Amino acid sequence: MRQPGTRKIFILFALVSCLSCKVYQKTAIKLDKTEWIHGAADCKENSDPPIQVVQYNYNTWILRQNKCTNYEGPFMFLFLGHKKALLMDAGATKDEKQFPLRATVNNLISKWEEASNTKVALIVAHTHSHGDHTAGDIQFKDNPNTTVVGLGVDDVKSFFKIENWPFQNSKIDLGDRVLEIIPIPGHQKASIAVYDYETKILLSGDSFYPGRLYINDWQSFKLSTQRLVDFTSQHKISYILGNHIEMTKTPGKDYPIGTRFQPDEHILPLKVKDLLLLNEALKSLGDKPARKVYDDFIIYPN
Template sequence: MTSKRKKYFKPYFVLVIITSLFCTSTIGQTNLNKQNWIHGSDDCGENTDELIQVVQYDENTWILRQNKCTNYEAPFMFLFLGQDKALLMDTGATKEEVSFPLYETVNTIVDHWRKKQNKEIELVVAHTHKHGDHYAADDQFNGKPYTTLVDLQKTDVINFFKFKNWPNDIVDFELGNRTLRLIPIPGHQEASIAVYDTSTKLLLTGDTFYPGRLYIEDWCSFKTSINRLVEFSKKHEIKYILGNHIEMSLTDGVDYPMGSKYHLAEQKLPLTIEDLNTLQLSLLDLGDKPTRQIHKNFIIYPSK
C-alpha cells in the first residue's frame, strides 16, 4: 500500500493545476452539468490523475474531488472565499498529507486570495456531517495559522454556528460580502447540515442528497429534513444542488458496486429540484416504513 501510494505523490502536478487556474483573467461560472471528474482506474497502480482535482467554479468558489484510488469514497469538498473569511466544507477521506495534500491545496488557494485582498482571511473548516469520509484530514488543519476547525458533534455545530432551535432554524454565516445559509438536515447523520450560498445559489446537500445511495440512519428525521429542503428550495433560487459523492452510473437506476475504485461513465454531480421533489413524494408514499427504493438518479437506502 505504501509503495503504491508513492506513485500517487505528485505535488508539483497539484500546484501546476492551481497556478494555471489563477492565470485565467476573467472567470465565469463552470457548467457543472458538463463538468467531468476524475473517477479512479481499473488498475489504481497505473492511475496518473491528480491526488485532488481542483475546479474553480467562479472567482471565489472552488470544488475539489479526492482521487478514487486513494479512497473509493472520492468525496467532494467545497471552498467559499469571502472578504473576511473562507469556509471549507469537509476534509475528505484520507488523513495522510502525502497521498492527500488537502491543507497544501486549500492553503495555496486561500493564500492567493489573501494576497489579492491584501489582508488576513480566516479559514473556517466545517463539515457537512460527522462521517469519517468527510473529516479524515482535519488534523492537517489543526493548529495552522488563521485557521479554525469546527468540531464534529451536533452540539459543536449548534454552538459554533449559533443555532437556537435546531433543527428548525436556519442560520446565516457571514464570510464578508458573502452570506451562507446553513440548514439542519439530520437523518443521514444527526449533525448533517446543508449549505446555501446566497452569492452563487449553490446548495450543498452532503450525503443527504446526491447521485447515489442515500443511506438513512433516522427515517423520520430524514423525511422531515427533505421537507425542509423542499420548502427552502421554494423560497430561494437554486443554481445547482451538489452532494458529496457520485455513485450512480449514466444508466438510470444503476449504481456502481460499493467500494468500487473505478467509475467509468459516472453521472454528473448536480441533482435538480425535480429530483428533490421526487424524493420528497417518494418518502411520503413510503410512509413510516424504512424501504429501499431505486430511482433514476438516486437510491433511497435505509441503513436498518
C-alpha cells in the same frame, strides 16, 4: 431633495456592479458539463492528482478526492469571502502525503489573499461527521488562523449559533458573502445543508446526491427533506451538490460499493425537481423504510 452628484455616483455604482455581475456570469462554469477524476481500473497506473481542483467562479472552488486514495472519492467545497474562507468537508484521508488537502487549500487561499489584497481566517466545517468527510481535519490542527468546527450536534449548534435545532437555520457572513446553514439530520445526527446566496449553490452532503442515500433515522430524514424542499421553494437554486457520485449515467444503475473506477459516472449536480421526487417518494413510503431505486438516486435505509 436629491443632491446633483448623487445620481452620477448611483449610475457609476450600477455600472460597476453590472460589470462585475457579467464577469461573474462569464466565469461560473457549467457543472453539468464538468468532468471529474474518477479513479482507475488499476490504481498503480493512475496518474491523476490526489485532489482535483475545479474553480467554479472567482471565489468558489470544488475539490474531488481521487478514488485511488479512497474509494469514497468525496467532494469538498471552498467558499471565499473578504474576511473568512469556509471549507466544507475535509475528505477521507488523514495522511497529508497521500492526500495534500491542507497544502491545496492554503495555496488557493493565499492566491486569493494576494489578488484581493486581504487576509482571511479559515473555517473547516462539515456537512456531517462521517469519517470520509472529516479525516483530513487533522491536517488543519496547527494551521495558522484556522478553526476546525467540532463534529457533534452541540459543536455545530454552538459554532453556527443555532438554538432550536433542527428547526432553525442560521447565517454565516464570510465578508460580503452570506451562506445559510440548514440542519438536516437523518443521514447522520449532525447533518447540515449549506446555501450560498452568491452562487445559489445548495450543498446537500450525503443526504442528497446521485447515489445511495443511506438513511439512519427515517423520521428525521423525512422531516429534513421536507424542510429542504420548503427552502428551495423560497430561494433560487443553481445546483444541488452532494458529496459523492455513485450512480452511473445509466438511469437507476449504481456502481458497486467500494469501486475505485467509475468511467461512466453520473454528473454531480442534482436539480430541485429531483429533490421534489425524493420528498414525494418518502411521503408515499410513510412510516415504513424501504429501498427504492430512482433514475438519479436510490433511497437506501440502513
